[in-house]
Amino acid sequence: xxxxxxxxxxxxxMVNPFKIIRKDKNSGARIGKLVTSHGEVRTPIFxxxxxxxxxxxxxxxxxxxxxxxxxxxxxxxxxxxPGTKIIKEAGGLHEFMHWDAPIxxxxxxxxxxxxxxxxxxxxxxxxxxxxxxxxxxxxTPEESIRIQNDLGADIIMNLDxxxxxxxxxxxxxxxxxxxCRWAERCKSAHANRRQLxxxxxxxxxxxxxxxxxxxxxxxxxxxxxxxxxxxxxxxxSLMYEIAQHTLRFIPECRVRYLMGVGDxxxxxxxxxxxxxxxxxxxxxxxxxxxxxxxxRGKLIVKNAKHIRxxxxxxxxxxxxxxxxxxxxxxxxxxxxxxxxxxxxTSIHNLYFLTELIKDARKAISENRFLxxxxxxxxxxVWKLVL
Amino acid sequence: xxxxxxxxxxxxxMVNPFKIIRKDKNSGARIGKLVTSHGEVRTPIFxxxxxxxxxxxxxxxxxxxxxxxxxxxxxxxxxxxPGTKIIKEAGGLHEFMHWDAPIxxxxxxxxxxxxxxxxxxxxxxxxxxxxxxxxxxxxTPEESIRIQNDLGADIIMNLDxxxxxxxxxxxxxxxxxxxCRWAERCKSAHANRRQLxxxxxxxxxxxxxxxxxxxxxxxxxxxxxxxxxxxxxxxxSLMYEIAQHTLRFIPECRVRYLMGVGDxxxxxxxxxxxxxxxxxxxxxxxxxxxxxxxxRGKLIVKNAKHIRxxxxxxxxxxxxxxxxxxxxxxxxxxxxxxxxxxxxTSIHNLYFLTELIKDARKAISENRFLxxxxxxxxxxVWKLVL
Numbered sequence: 001x002x003x004x005x006x007x008x009x010x011x012x013x014m015v016n017p018f019k020i021i022r023k024d025k026n027s028g029a030r031i032g033k034l035v036t037s038h039g040e041v042r043t044p045i046f047x048x049x050x051x052x053x054x055x056x057x058x059x060x061x062x063x064x065x066x067x068x069x070x071x072x073x074x075x076x077x078x079x080x081x082p083g084t085k086i087i088k089e090a091g092g093l094h095e096f097m098h099w100d101a102p103i104x105x106x107x108x109x110x111x112x113x114x115x116x117x118x119x120x121x122x123x124x125x126x127x128x129x130x131x132x133x134x135x136x137x138x139x140t141p142e143e144s145i146r147i148q149n150d151l152g153a154d155i156i157m158n159l160d161x162x163x164x165x166x167x168x169x170x171x172x173x174x175x176x177x178x179x180c181r182w183a184e185r186c187k188s189a190h191a192n193r194r195q196l197x198x199x200x201x202x203x204x205x206x207x208x209x210x211x212x213x214x215x216x217x218x219x220x221x222x223x224x225x226x227x228x229x230x231x232x233x234x235x236x237s238l239m240y241e242i243a244q245h246t247l248r249f250i251p252e253c254r255v256r257y258l259m260g261v262g263d264x265x266x267x268x269x270x271x272x273x274x275x276x277x278x279x280x281x282x283x284x285x286x287x288x289x290x291x292x293x294x295x296r297g298k299l300i301v302k303n304a305k306h307i308r309x310x311x312x313x314x315x316x317x318x319x320x321x322x323x324x325x326x327x328x329x330x331x332x333x334x335x336x337x338x339x340x341x342x343x344x345t346s347i348h349n350l351y352f353l354t355e356l357i358k359d360a361r362k363a364i365s366e367n368r369f370l371x372x373x374x375x376x377x378x379x380x381v382w383k384l385v386l
Numbered sequence: 387x388x389x390x391x392x393x394x395x396x397x398x399x400m401v402n403p404f405k406i407i408r409k410d411k412n413s414g415a416r417i418g419k420l421v422t423s424h425g426e427v428r429t430p431i432f433x434x435x436x437x438x439x440x441x442x443x444x445x446x447x448x449x450x451x452x453x454x455x456x457x458x459x460x461x462x463x464x465x466x467x468p469g470t471k472i473i474k475e476a477g478g479l480h481e482f483m484h485w486d487a488p489i490x491x492x493x494x495x496x497x498x499x500x501x502x503x504x505x506x507x508x509x510x511x512x513x514x515x516x517x518x519x520x521x522x523x524x525x526t527p528e529e530s531i532r533i534q535n536d537l538g539a540d541i542i543m544n545l546d547x548x549x550x551x552x553x554x555x556x557x558x559x560x561x562x563x564x565x566c567r568w569a570e571r572c573k574s575a576h577a578n579r580r581q582l583x584x585x586x587x588x589x590x591x592x593x594x595x596x597x598x599x600x601x602x603x604x605x606x607x608x609x610x611x612x613x614x615x616x617x618x619x620x621x622x623s624l625m626y627e628i629a630q631h632t633l634r635f636i637p638e639c640r641v642r643y644l645m646g647v648g649d650x651x652x653x654x655x656x657x658x659x660x661x662x663x664x665x666x667x668x669x670x671x672x673x674x675x676x677x678x679x680x681x682r683g684k685l686i687v688k689n690a691k692h693i694r695x696x697x698x699x700x701x702x703x704x705x706x707x708x709x710x711x712x713x714x715x716x717x718x719x720x721x722x723x724x725x726x727x728x729x730x731t732s733i734h735n736l737y738f739l740t741e742l743i744k745d746a747r748k749a750i751s752e753n754r755f756l757x758x759x760x761x762x763x764x765x766x767v768w769k770l771v772l
Contacts, residue, residue, distance in 0.1 A: 053718065057725045082693070082718040090696050090714055098710045307468070310476050324484045328476055329439070332468040336438045339725055340445060 017196055017223050018043075018255035018276075024369040028247070028274030031361045034224070034255050036070075036102040036154035037194040038094065043255065043276035044360060046262065046353045047072045047104060048284065052081070053097040056284050057342045058350075060099045065320065066347060067354040069101060072279045075148050075156075076108025076115075080132050084150045092152030104279070105153040107144045109200065110228070110260070113162040121161060123178060141182040142189040149192040157226065158186040160200040165232040172204035180216045187220060198257060200228035205238060207245050214249030224255040224277075231260045231280075239266070244273045264293060264356055264380060268373045271360050283353055287345035290334050293352040295379055299386035301345060306331045319351035320344075403582055403609050404429075404641035404662075410755040414633070414660030417747045420610070420641050422456075422488040422540035423580040424480065429641065429662035430746060432648065432739045433458045433490060434670065438467065439483040442670050443728045444736075446485045451706065452733060453740040455487060458665045461534050461542075462494025462501075466518050470536045478538030490665070491539040493530045495586065496614070496646075499548040507547060509564060527568040528575040535578040543612065544572040546586040551618040558590035566602045573606060584643060586614035591624060593631050600635030610641035610663075617646045617666075625652070630659045650679060650742055650766060654759045657746050669739055673731035676720045679738040681765055685772035687731060692717045705737035706730075 023030045032043045048055045048063060051074045055063055063071065073093060078084065090096040093103055112119055112128050119128040125140035141159045148156035159182050161175040183199040190197045199217045203209030217225065227246050230239045243258060250256055255276045261267065262280020270278070283293070290301040294314045299306075301313075312322035313330065321330065321344035333341030356376070363372035409416045418429045434441045434449060437460045441449055449457065459479060464470065476482040479489055498505055498514050505514035511526035527545045534542035545568050547561040569585040576583045585603045589595030603611065613632050616625045629644060636642055641662045647653065648666020656664070669679070676687040680700045685692075687699075698708035699716065707716065707730035719727030742762070749758035 052722045052724055053715070054724045054726045059726060059729070077722075081722055082714070086694060086714060086718070089694060090712060096712070096715055098715075308472060308475060326476060326482070328468070328472060329482055329484075332438070332472070332482075333440060336463075336467055338438055338440045339443045339728065340440045342725065343445070 014221060014223060016253060018253070020253065022365045024272075024364045025367045026370050027272040028244075029271050029360070029364045029369045030274060030276070031364045032255065032276060034276070036196065038100060038102045038154050039069075041069045041102055042361065044267075044271045044357050045069060045277050046267065046357055047277065047279040048350050049074075049279055049281045050097070050099075051281070052077050053087070053093060055346075055350075056288065057339070057346045060097070062320070062343075062347060063099075063350070064101070066351045067358065068350065070104060070154075071099065071101075072104045072106060073097075073151070073153065074108065074111060075105045075144065075151060076111035078105075078151060079108065079137075079147055080130050084147050088150040088152075092150075094152065102155070103153040104155040105148050105151050105157065106259075106279075107148065107157040107159045107200075108139065109144075109157075109160040110162050112139065113164075121178075123181065126159075126161075141185040145186050145189040145191075145197075149190070149195065152192070153195060155196045155198060155224070156190075158183045158197065158199040160202055160228055162229060163202070163204055165204070165229075165234055167204045169204075169206050169209070172202075172206050172209055176203045176209045176213045180213060180220075183217055183220055183222075187222070196223045198222055198224045198226050200226045200259065201246055201250075202229050203246075204229060205234060205242055207242070210242060210246045211249055214246055218250060222254075224257060225250045226257040226259050226277075227275075228259045230258065231266070236266060236269075240269050240273065243270055243275065247274050262353065264353065265377060265382065267353065267356065268360060268376060271357075271364075272369065272373055283349040284346050287349040288342045290341075290345060292345050292348050294386060295376070297381040297386060301327065301331050301341075302334050303331075303385070313345075313348055314352075317348065317351065318355075319348050321348045321351075400607060400609060402639060404639070406639065408751045410658075410750045411753045412756050413658040414630075415657050415746070415750045415755045416660060416662070417750045418641065418662060420662070422582065424486060424488045424540050425455075427455045427488055428747065430653075430657045430743050431455060431663055432653065432743050433663065433665040434736050435460075435665055435667045436483070436485075437667070438463050439473070439479060441732075441736075442674065443725070443732045446483070448706070448729075448733060449485075449736070450487070452737045453744065454736065456490060456540075457485065457487075458490045458492060459483075459537070459539065460494065460497060461491045461530065461537060462497035464491075464537060465494070465523075465533055466516050470533050474536040474538075478536075480538065488541070489539040490541040491534050491537055491543065492645075492665075493534065493543040493545045493586075494525065495530075495543075495546040496548050498525065499550075507564075509567065512545075512547075527571040531572050531575040531577075531583075535576070535581065538578070539581060541582045541584060541610070542576075544569045544583065544585040546588055546614055548615060549588065549590055551590070551615075551620055553590045555590075555592050555595070558588075558592050558595055562589045562595045562599045566599060566606075569603055569606055569608075573608070582609045584608055584610045584612050586612045586645065587632055587636075588615050589632075590615060591620060591628055593628070596628060596632045597635055600632055604636060608640075610643060611636045612643040612645050612663075613661075614645045616644065617652070622652060622655075626655050626659065629656055629661065633660050648739065650739065651763060651768070653739065653742065654746060654762060657743075657750075658755065658759055669735040670732050673735040674728045676727075676731060678731050678734050680772060681762070683767040683772060687713070687717050687727070688720050689717075689771070699731075699734055703734065703737065704741075705734050707734045707737075
């Protein structure tokens with residue numbers, strides 16, 4: 001293990017904040033730790049999403065109790081509201097939102113493409129309209145880094161060009177090349193050495209582009225690498241294939257982050273490929289819609305059959321919601337549109353993923369990750385609705 | 387003190403669950419304790435309202451941390467959703483909602499008159515349409531008690547006839563007399579000796595009717611008495627006058643509950659008259675609208691002037707919100723419609739009232755309640771908007 005890490009450090013001329021602690025003998029899975037300015041993060045890790053400087057419905061203390069070690073906030077949203085100036089004056093994002101553990105900020109690349117109308121993209125940067133008030137904004141790679149420097153997250157992301165799915169090779173190549181050129185500019189602009197800067201590998205579903213993008217970015221040298229542009233509507237088998245292919249071109253010693261993935265099955269499959277970090281709004285969004293994870297599959301809280309279910313969502317679960325409340329009560333809270341219901345399902349879903357990943361880490365450390373994954377996937381029936 | 391209590395017990399032939407601990411020498415204010423099946427409640431006390439078996443946005447643990455000792459739930463709402471059968475099967479309201487401290491349930495009298503259309507009231511009971519689905523429901527005093535027996539709160543309320551404000555003497559008299567007849571039926575129907583049953587004194591703004599109603603109900607004999615039909619739009623001076631007048635006819639040794647009052651000024655004025663218990667949705671409802679209490683008056687969270695206020699809502703406040711979050715952040719949460727904002731303001735407002743009443747208790751025990759009240763009211767400027 002050490003030799004790999006040493007090689008990696010020599011290769012990129014930088015201290016590697018990531019240490020692999022154990023590798024599974026039968027898969028690409030590994031456990032590690034990532035050192036940040038606000039403490040260590042154990043990997044693999046799932047990052048709850050706190051788009052607007054709050055993980056929806058939850059307090060920081062609740063997140064800590066769930067076992068969350070790092071959260072993701074969104075530079076795009078925070079730039080629009082309340083504005084980076086406010087957050088900087090408040091003492092930075094951690095102080096502003098009362099979260100003293102690591103934070104990763106997404107650059108806003110994905111949001112520019114998914115939320116705003118009338119975007120216009122050139123090599124200089126991206127011009128788009130705010131999804132809040134229609135105001136025109138021009139965002140360059142340098143400005144994106146300056147914003148993220150001001151926010152003060154522990155890990156910040158390069159501005160990248162996200163493409164739609166499906167996307168033909170020609171445009172995917174143009175966007176990939178721009179993402180690489182922007183990566184260089186982001187790296188040059190990055191001025192806060194307490195923050196780790198990760199680039200995003202793009203290239204759509206085209207393997208040659210993924211390879212070229214990864215190689216280019218690795219040559220540039222970063223403390224960690226994200227894989228973007230997956231989980232955008234493609235078949236999951238294709239997602240796994242592209243993720244696996246892309247991973248080949250990222251040094252094994254570097255931390256690898258698969259963006260926007262949070263389905264339990266995807267987490268296990270991708271941990272098996274060697275992914276270390278994940279984020280996704282789905283677990284908390286589904287929770288607010290009343291859909292919760294169980295080991296057997298998803299459960300719809302409002303289903304009439306739960307009206308007299310006086311047991312918890314899941315008997316084996318140790319989360320605050322399952323320890324203290326019945327499904328009948330949570331169903332009542334959803335029926336009456338009471339906010340405590342949203343809180344309880346959000347806690348449950350995040351706890352479910354956090355525990356799943358904890359169990360995965362344990363399995364990796366005992367070289368039984370594949371058995372663990374198989375057992376979970378056999379029990380977890382996606383189409384079953386409880 | 388003891389002699390009063392003894393007299394009271396002899397008078398009504400029942401054990402008095404309320405003990406006066408200290409009386410203020412210069413006003414009607416007193417501190418006491420009320421013994422219930424789920425523990426003692428110190429009085430004066432403000433009861434947060436958890437209409438639908440949840441104090442909106444908050445968890446039971448948060449309420450305990452705020453200092454809440456008893457909450458109010460609403461039998462009318464719980465009958466409609468999820469239905470008393472569900473709550474009874476779940477083990478009662480405490481178990482259902484994960485709240486192990488005292489609960490008071492309101493009968494639903496007020497809601498029948500404020501929420502439902504097409505109500506028809508006869509001596510037999512009240513016929514009304516559900517505000518949820520329009521279903522016709524016929525509620526008798528006996529049924530109201532049976533429902534509340536099933537819910538299992540520590541204190542339950544007689545079904546009463548609430549009148550509109552203003553209301554002429556003639557109809558106010560009819561409604562008051564019906565309330566008295568219903569009180570007798572409620573008392574006869576009451577079958578759970580672990581629950582304290584309180585009647586509601588009605589009579590509108592008519593002093594003679596208040597006197598007759600109070601005398602009638604006191605003759606019937608109950609462990610505590612509520613004053614209803616105030617804080618319904620009348621001038622606050624008239625409210626104080628009617629409350630003070632009504633109190634004359636309630637034995638001093640009995641616990642006295644003024645329904646629907648929660649404004650800080652009203653709390654202090656009415657504590658000074660000798661009221662022991664209060665409830666009101668206003669503190670939590672205002673919180674969700676972004677209006678919070680401070681010692682100087684109310685503060686509107688979304689006001690533009692708070693955009694760069696990096697201090698707490700109130701520097702002297704020890705609540706979770708004020709200890710950990712800036713007004714700028716809470717404002718951001720309101721602007722982005724984030725639920726944590728509603729939680730923080732709800733915590734603040736309930737903590738504010740709880741602390742105010744704690745301070746009032748201390749002042750009473752030191753015979754300086756009037757000075758305390760004066761100092762608070764001088765500083766608290768209602769029309770000032772911070």
